[in-house]
Amino acid sequence: QVQLQESGPGLVKPSETLSLTCTVSGGSVSSGSYYWSWIRQPPGKGLEWIGYIYYSGSTNYNPSLKSRVTTSVDTSKNQFSLKLSSVTAADTAVYYCAKMRASWYFDLWGRGTLVTVSS
């Protein structure tokens, strides 16, 4: 059974880069059947898709975040990662990693990790 677990700093200073990693267990990040995704949810608000990366390295990002987002896959560690640069308080949110199928639905989510942007 595939499981996803987010990890990374819970506190990031304004203007710095937010970095998170999602570890895939019980499955392979190299599987061609899935797209590895990031989604966030500001406190008390709705879900916002950030982007996805395919095992080959191809990516697709939310246009509103594209200039600040970078994702990568590390097949040796069975992980994928998110970097969001120049963060502000508006980037404070619970960040989820998720497994997306070809029809663009998310069939498995991590538990989420709260990242607070504050000095």
Place this chain on the structure above:
Amino acid sequence: SSELTQDPAVSVALGQTVRITCQGDSLRSYYASWYQQKPGQAPVLVIYDKNNRPSGIPDRFSGSSSGNTASLTITGAQAEDEADYYCNSRDSSANHLVFGGGTKLTVL
């Protein structure tokens, strides 16, 4: 603002049927999927590809679509169905993903 529009809140009496809707131009061409989120928990997929349920999702959950509107129907709502529900699909460009704003379901 989201390109998929949902009613912010809906209520249903225990055991009754409720429909939660999601509107957007992209839904004329692409399926919506639906997620249930309870407080403090990650979202859980309940419907995908218009009307398919993942293993473990009760059959009281069903999906449908007509024109620019996708619907999630809960037939015989239970107290444990009280949650936020989100739809997602492609945006109007069809190149990116978007979520609806979410609907808070209250079971009375």
